[in-house]
Amino acid sequence: MNIARLSPIFSAAFAIAYVIIEQNNLALFTYHPRINEWGWLMEPSRNGPGMYWFGWLGSSALVASLVALISVPLLRNRPVPSIMGWAVPLICMVLFVYLLRAFFFR
């Protein structure tokens, strides 16, 4: 299978994984900016706030890559619908507006 054909699956999987990972704080690593230290997985704050966004990106990329790889044998002779590649990210962006609505209604 052409690797480029997996791109809609990667795109959709990344968006879904990112929402789940962000909501449950399943960061692959944590950065502590005050002391300039990194740690594996989600760590509590150390002498200042912890930053999880980098870890969310890492977790999402890892999950999306695994999903795309697993889908190779399943989709060998089947067309990959291109709508997945943009509709799922669009839905996830709208979902984030809903999930973060509390910031705008305080």
Add this chain to the structure above:
Amino acid sequence: MVVFLLILHGLCAVALLGAITHQTFAAWWPARKAIGFTPSFRAVQGAKFTNAIVILFIITFVLGAVIYPPYRLNGRTYLETMRMWSVNGSFELKEQFLAIGLGMLPFYWHVWRQSLDDTLALARKMTSALLFFAVWFGFITGHVVNNVKGIM
């Protein structure tokens, strides 16, 4: 150094905005003849912007990630102390939109590097539109946040 990187981040974002805006308008509202300013703006070959958009998106994203820790320590703390929730929330939305945009880049590159056929026309329009929205939202939000409280 942080201020230099912030300005570089902003300059790359401006170049990215220009490219993605040209491409999105050309995809959604193509002009057959480049007569006058508005039709000329839309009469570009959108596919030729693709590699530049991917590279600029990644560079701008990485620069943003590098200057994110100073913002987290100084800017966001200030926004929380001042209870500026809508500004803080806008930045939260910015980081989520752009993260999803980053994950969509391989698909975006894939649909725009193909020769145009009807099955991919909608995907081209939608991927460009989503990146257009995410980049413009991120740019405006970044400016507002920086105007409220710089990262120093």
